[in-house]
Amino acid sequence: MEQSYVFYNGDIIEEEKVSIDIRSKAFNYGLACFEGIRAYWDEENQQLSLFRVREHYERLLQSCRALYIKLPYTVDDLVNATIELLKKNNFKTTTYIRPIAYKGSTNIGPTLLDDDDRILIYCSPLGSYTGKDELKVKVTSWTRLSDNMLPPRTKASAAYLNSALASLDVKINGYDEAIFLTDTGSVCEGPGENIFIVRKGKLITPPPSDNILEGITRETVMELARDVLGMEVVERSVKRTELYACDEAFFSGTAMEITPICEIDDRPVPGGINGEVYKKIKALFDKITLGKLEGYEHYSTPVYDK
Ligand SMILES: Cc1ncc(COP(=O)(O)O)c(C=O)c1O
Structure with a gap:
Protein backbone atom coordinates (compact mmCIF):
# COMPACT_ATOMS: atom_id res chain seq x y z
CA MET A 1 0.00 0.00 0.00
CA LEU A 126 -14.40 4.43 -1.41
CA GLY A 127 -16.64 3.26 -4.21
CA SER A 128 -20.02 1.70 -3.46
CA TYR A 129 -20.64 1.53 0.30
CA THR A 130 -22.76 -1.62 0.30
CA GLY A 131 -21.62 -3.20 -2.95
CA LYS A 132 -25.32 -3.84 -3.74
CA ASP A 133 -27.61 -2.21 -6.29
CA GLU A 134 -30.71 -2.41 -4.08
CA LEU A 135 -31.27 -3.28 -0.45
CA LYS A 136 -33.43 -5.60 1.61
CA VAL A 137 -34.03 -3.80 4.87
CA LYS A 138 -35.64 -4.57 8.20
CA VAL A 139 -36.96 -2.43 11.03
CA THR A 140 -34.66 -3.08 13.97
CA SER A 141 -35.84 -3.75 17.52
CA TRP A 142 -33.29 -1.17 18.73
CA THR A 143 -34.77 2.32 19.20
CA ARG A 144 -33.03 5.41 17.78
CA LEU A 145 -31.46 7.65 20.40
CA SER A 146 -33.67 10.58 21.23
CA ASP A 147 -32.56 14.20 21.40
CA ASN A 148 -32.46 14.30 25.17
CA MET A 149 -30.32 11.17 25.48
CA LEU A 150 -27.55 11.85 23.01
CA PRO A 151 -28.00 14.53 20.38
CA PRO A 152 -28.87 12.81 17.07
CA ARG A 153 -28.31 16.14 15.31
CA THR A 154 -24.57 15.71 15.95
CA LYS A 155 -22.35 12.99 14.56
CA ALA A 156 -21.22 11.98 18.05
CA SER A 157 -19.01 8.87 17.97
CA ALA A 158 -20.77 7.32 20.97
CA ALA A 159 -24.09 7.36 19.06
CA TYR A 160 -22.70 4.89 16.58
CA LEU A 161 -22.94 2.07 19.10
CA ASN A 162 -26.70 2.49 18.65
CA SER A 163 -26.13 2.29 14.87
CA ALA A 164 -23.82 -0.72 15.15
CA LEU A 165 -26.29 -2.66 17.30
CA ALA A 166 -29.08 -2.01 14.79
CA SER A 167 -26.89 -3.12 11.88
CA LEU A 168 -25.86 -6.26 13.71
CA ASP A 169 -29.46 -7.04 14.58
CA VAL A 170 -30.55 -7.13 10.94
CA LYS A 171 -27.37 -8.24 9.18
CA ILE A 172 -26.96 -11.46 11.15
CA ASN A 173 -30.49 -12.24 10.06
CA GLY A 174 -29.66 -11.81 6.38
CA TYR A 175 -30.87 -8.27 5.69
CA ASP A 176 -28.72 -5.55 4.12
CA GLU A 177 -29.54 -2.61 6.35
CA ALA A 178 -31.65 -1.52 9.32
CA ILE A 179 -34.34 1.10 9.74
CA PHE A 180 -34.70 2.67 13.18
CA LEU A 181 -37.97 3.73 14.77
CA THR A 182 -38.01 6.58 17.29
CA ASP A 183 -38.98 6.12 20.94
CA THR A 184 -42.52 7.13 19.93
CA GLY A 185 -42.68 4.59 17.11
CA SER A 186 -42.13 6.75 14.04
CA VAL A 187 -39.77 5.85 11.23
CA CYS A 188 -36.44 7.59 11.83
CA GLU A 189 -33.49 6.71 9.58
CA GLY A 190 -30.92 4.03 8.87
CA PRO A 191 -27.80 3.52 11.01
CA GLY A 192 -25.82 5.90 8.78
CA GLU A 193 -28.29 7.28 6.26
CA ASN A 194 -31.63 9.06 5.92
CA ILE A 195 -34.71 7.50 4.38
CA PHE A 196 -37.20 8.68 1.76
CA ILE A 197 -40.42 7.11 0.56
CA VAL A 198 -42.56 7.96 -2.47
CA ARG A 199 -46.34 7.76 -2.23
CA LYS A 200 -48.76 8.95 -4.86
CA GLY A 201 -46.10 11.10 -6.52
CA LYS A 202 -44.99 12.83 -3.30
CA LEU A 203 -41.54 12.50 -1.81
CA ILE A 204 -41.81 12.01 1.94
CA THR A 205 -39.07 11.97 4.59
CA PRO A 206 -39.11 12.10 8.42
CA PRO A 207 -38.47 15.56 9.93
CA PRO A 208 -35.50 16.53 12.19
CA SER A 209 -37.89 16.47 15.17
CA ASP A 210 -38.05 12.67 14.69
CA ASN A 211 -34.41 12.41 15.84
CA ILE A 212 -32.73 12.08 12.47
CA LEU A 213 -29.31 13.41 11.58
CA GLU A 214 -29.93 16.43 9.36
CA GLY A 215 -28.24 14.81 6.39
CA ILE A 216 -26.52 16.91 3.76
CA THR A 217 -27.43 14.36 1.08
CA ARG A 218 -31.03 14.44 2.36
CA GLU A 219 -31.09 18.20 1.94
CA THR A 220 -29.63 17.84 -1.56
CA VAL A 221 -32.27 15.24 -2.52
CA MET A 222 -35.08 17.48 -1.26
CA GLU A 223 -33.70 20.43 -3.21
CA LEU A 224 -33.34 18.41 -6.42
CA ALA A 225 -36.82 16.92 -6.11
CA ARG A 226 -38.46 20.26 -5.40
CA ASP A 227 -36.48 22.63 -7.60
CA VAL A 228 -35.40 20.48 -10.54
CA LEU A 229 -38.10 17.80 -10.73
CA GLY A 230 -40.91 20.06 -9.48
CA MET A 231 -42.10 17.41 -7.02
CA GLU A 232 -43.96 17.97 -3.81
CA VAL A 233 -41.58 17.18 -0.93
CA VAL A 234 -43.07 16.58 2.50
CA GLU A 235 -41.18 16.39 5.80
CA ARG A 236 -43.50 14.58 8.19
CA SER A 237 -43.62 11.65 10.55
CA VAL A 238 -43.99 8.26 8.92
CA LYS A 239 -45.32 5.21 10.76
CA ARG A 240 -43.95 1.73 10.21
CA THR A 241 -46.82 0.36 8.16
CA GLU A 242 -46.66 3.29 5.75
CA LEU A 243 -43.36 1.74 4.68
CA TYR A 244 -45.39 -1.25 3.48
CA ALA A 245 -47.68 1.01 1.46
CA CYS A 246 -45.09 3.10 -0.36
CA ASP A 247 -44.41 2.97 -4.10
CA GLU A 248 -40.67 3.56 -3.74
CA ALA A 249 -38.12 3.91 -0.96
CA PHE A 250 -34.47 4.83 -0.91
CA PHE A 251 -31.67 5.80 1.44
CA SER A 252 -29.51 8.92 1.19
CA GLY A 253 -26.13 9.56 2.77
CA THR A 254 -22.55 10.51 2.01
CA ALA A 255 -21.26 6.94 2.21
CA MET A 256 -24.54 5.33 1.04
CA GLU A 257 -25.15 7.96 -1.69
CA ILE A 258 -28.63 7.27 -3.13
CA THR A 259 -29.45 3.58 -2.79
CA PRO A 260 -32.87 2.07 -3.57
CA ILE A 261 -34.72 -0.27 -1.23
CA CYS A 262 -36.43 -3.28 -2.78
CA GLU A 263 -37.84 -4.94 0.33
CA ILE A 264 -38.88 -3.76 3.82
CA ASP A 265 -39.72 -6.29 6.55
CA ASP A 266 -39.99 -9.04 3.89
CA ARG A 267 -42.54 -7.05 1.87
CA PRO A 268 -41.58 -5.96 -1.64
CA VAL A 269 -41.26 -2.26 -2.39
CA PRO A 270 -42.75 -2.01 -5.91
CA GLY A 271 -40.26 0.52 -7.34
CA GLY A 272 -36.95 -0.88 -6.11
CA ILE A 273 -34.11 -0.06 -8.47
CA ASN A 274 -36.60 0.70 -11.27
CA GLY A 275 -38.50 3.35 -9.32
CA GLU A 276 -39.11 6.40 -11.52
CA VAL A 277 -38.36 8.94 -8.79
CA TYR A 278 -35.27 7.07 -7.62
CA LYS A 279 -33.92 6.91 -11.17
CA LYS A 280 -34.44 10.64 -11.75
CA ILE A 281 -32.90 11.63 -8.41
CA LYS A 282 -29.95 9.27 -8.92
CA ALA A 283 -29.23 10.70 -12.38
CA LEU A 284 -29.24 14.24 -10.99
CA PHE A 285 -27.13 13.17 -8.01
CA ASP A 286 -24.49 11.65 -10.29
CA LYS A 287 -24.23 14.99 -12.08
CA ILE A 288 -24.35 17.28 -9.05
CA THR A 289 -21.57 15.40 -7.26
CA LEU A 290 -19.27 15.98 -10.23
CA GLY A 291 -20.13 19.67 -10.38
CA LYS A 292 -21.91 19.12 -13.70
CA LEU A 293 -25.46 20.14 -12.84
CA GLU A 294 -26.15 23.64 -14.06
CA GLY A 295 -26.86 26.03 -11.23
CA TYR A 296 -25.34 23.74 -8.60
CA GLU A 297 -21.64 23.99 -9.49
CA HIS A 298 -21.00 25.80 -6.19
CA TYR A 299 -21.58 22.51 -4.30
CA SER A 300 -18.30 21.22 -5.74
CA THR A 301 -14.83 22.23 -4.61
CA PRO A 302 -12.03 21.18 -6.97
CA VAL A 303 -8.90 19.74 -5.35
CA TYR A 304 -6.27 19.90 -8.07
CA ASP A 305 -5.02 23.15 -9.58
CA LYS A 306 -5.59 23.28 -13.31
C1 LIG B 1 -27.07 8.52 11.43
C2 LIG B 1 -26.89 9.14 10.10
N1 LIG B 1 -27.97 9.57 9.43
C3 LIG B 1 -27.88 10.13 8.22
C4 LIG B 1 -26.65 10.29 7.60
C5 LIG B 1 -26.57 10.94 6.25
O1 LIG B 1 -26.00 12.22 6.38
P1 LIG B 1 -25.19 12.87 5.19
O2 LIG B 1 -26.06 12.85 4.01
O3 LIG B 1 -24.88 14.25 5.66
O4 LIG B 1 -23.97 12.04 5.00
C6 LIG B 1 -25.49 9.84 8.26
C7 LIG B 1 -24.17 10.00 7.63
O5 LIG B 1 -23.46 10.93 7.93
C8 LIG B 1 -25.61 9.27 9.54
O6 LIG B 1 -24.53 8.82 10.19
Missing part, protein backbone atom coordinates in the same frame (compact mmCIF):
# COMPACT_ATOMS: atom_id res chain seq x y z
CA GLU A 2 1.19 3.49 -0.80
CA GLN A 3 2.17 5.88 1.98
CA SER A 4 -0.95 7.44 3.47
CA TYR A 5 -0.94 10.93 4.94
CA VAL A 6 -3.28 12.36 7.57
CA PHE A 7 -3.98 15.81 8.96
CA TYR A 8 -3.20 15.82 12.66
CA ASN A 9 -3.40 18.97 14.77
CA GLY A 10 -2.26 21.36 12.11
CA ASP A 11 0.22 19.24 10.17
CA ILE A 12 0.03 16.74 7.33
CA ILE A 13 2.08 13.73 8.41
CA GLU A 14 2.51 10.02 7.68
CA GLU A 15 -0.38 8.01 9.07
CA GLU A 16 1.83 5.65 11.09
CA LYS A 17 3.28 8.59 13.03
CA VAL A 18 -0.09 9.25 14.70
CA SER A 19 -0.98 7.35 17.84
CA ILE A 20 -3.93 7.75 20.15
CA ASP A 21 -3.31 7.44 23.89
CA ILE A 22 -4.97 4.33 25.35
CA ARG A 23 -6.19 6.52 28.22
CA SER A 24 -7.79 9.17 26.02
CA LYS A 25 -11.42 9.99 26.67
CA ALA A 26 -12.14 9.50 22.99
CA PHE A 27 -11.09 5.87 23.24
CA ASN A 28 -12.48 5.16 26.71
CA TYR A 29 -15.82 6.94 26.53
CA GLY A 30 -16.35 7.78 22.85
CA LEU A 31 -16.02 11.51 23.56
CA ALA A 32 -15.58 12.52 19.95
CA CYS A 33 -17.54 13.57 16.89
CA PHE A 34 -16.83 13.13 13.24
CA GLU A 35 -17.84 13.79 9.66
CA GLY A 36 -17.96 11.78 6.48
CA ILE A 37 -17.24 13.67 3.26
CA ARG A 38 -16.84 12.46 -0.29
CA ALA A 39 -14.62 13.73 -3.06
CA TYR A 40 -15.70 12.52 -6.50
CA TRP A 41 -13.21 11.66 -9.22
CA ASP A 42 -14.07 12.98 -12.68
CA GLU A 43 -12.15 10.83 -15.15
CA GLU A 44 -13.05 13.05 -18.10
CA ASN A 45 -11.61 16.20 -16.55
CA GLN A 46 -8.98 14.45 -14.39
CA GLN A 47 -10.30 16.36 -11.38
CA LEU A 48 -11.26 15.41 -7.81
CA SER A 49 -14.12 17.48 -6.34
CA LEU A 50 -15.26 17.66 -2.75
CA PHE A 51 -19.05 17.60 -2.45
CA ARG A 52 -20.60 20.22 -0.13
CA VAL A 53 -17.45 20.25 1.96
CA ARG A 54 -18.27 23.54 3.69
CA GLU A 55 -21.60 22.18 4.94
CA HIS A 56 -19.83 19.13 6.35
CA TYR A 57 -17.35 21.26 8.28
CA GLU A 58 -20.12 23.57 9.46
CA ARG A 59 -21.85 20.47 10.85
CA LEU A 60 -18.62 19.24 12.43
CA LEU A 61 -18.12 22.53 14.26
CA GLN A 62 -21.79 22.41 15.31
CA SER A 63 -21.23 18.89 16.70
CA CYS A 64 -18.09 20.16 18.49
CA ARG A 65 -20.11 22.96 20.08
CA ALA A 66 -22.65 20.49 21.43
CA LEU A 67 -19.89 18.25 22.81
CA TYR A 68 -17.72 21.04 24.25
CA ILE A 69 -14.86 20.22 21.91
CA LYS A 70 -12.89 23.36 21.17
CA LEU A 71 -10.87 23.50 17.96
CA PRO A 72 -8.74 26.44 16.85
CA TYR A 73 -9.94 26.13 13.23
CA THR A 74 -12.53 27.80 11.05
CA VAL A 75 -14.53 26.11 8.30
CA ASP A 76 -12.14 27.66 5.76
CA ASP A 77 -9.09 26.29 7.61
CA LEU A 78 -10.57 22.79 7.58
CA VAL A 79 -11.60 22.97 3.92
CA ASN A 80 -8.08 24.09 2.98
CA ALA A 81 -6.48 21.38 5.15
CA THR A 82 -8.65 18.77 3.39
CA ILE A 83 -7.65 20.01 -0.06
CA GLU A 84 -3.97 19.91 0.91
CA LEU A 85 -4.38 16.43 2.39
CA LEU A 86 -6.02 15.06 -0.77
CA LYS A 87 -3.27 16.61 -2.89
CA LYS A 88 -0.61 15.08 -0.68
CA ASN A 89 -2.22 11.65 -0.98
CA ASN A 90 -2.54 12.26 -4.72
CA PHE A 91 -5.85 10.43 -4.90
CA LYS A 92 -7.23 9.95 -8.40
CA THR A 93 -10.34 8.05 -7.43
CA THR A 94 -13.54 8.73 -5.49
CA THR A 95 -12.47 9.17 -1.88
CA TYR A 96 -14.06 9.22 1.56
CA ILE A 97 -12.73 11.77 4.03
CA ARG A 98 -13.12 11.26 7.76
CA PRO A 99 -12.42 14.18 10.09
CA ILE A 100 -12.64 13.29 13.80
CA ALA A 101 -12.56 15.85 16.59
CA TYR A 102 -11.94 14.32 19.98
CA LYS A 103 -11.13 14.67 23.64
CA GLY A 104 -7.47 13.74 23.96
CA SER A 105 -7.41 14.19 27.74
CA THR A 106 -6.27 11.11 29.69
CA ASN A 107 -7.76 11.84 33.13
CA ILE A 108 -10.14 9.22 34.48
CA GLY A 109 -13.82 10.16 34.20
CA PRO A 110 -16.15 11.00 31.32
CA THR A 111 -16.01 14.77 31.60
CA LEU A 112 -16.26 17.12 28.64
CA LEU A 113 -14.61 19.92 30.59
CA ASP A 114 -10.96 18.90 30.17
CA ASP A 115 -8.83 20.60 27.53
CA ASP A 116 -6.58 18.82 25.03
CA ASP A 117 -9.05 18.69 22.17
CA ARG A 118 -7.69 17.44 18.88
CA ILE A 119 -8.62 16.84 15.28
CA LEU A 120 -7.51 14.17 12.90
CA ILE A 121 -8.46 13.85 9.21
CA TYR A 122 -7.81 10.71 7.24
CA CYS A 123 -9.06 9.57 3.86
CA SER A 124 -9.31 6.47 1.73
CA PRO A 125 -10.73 5.47 -1.63
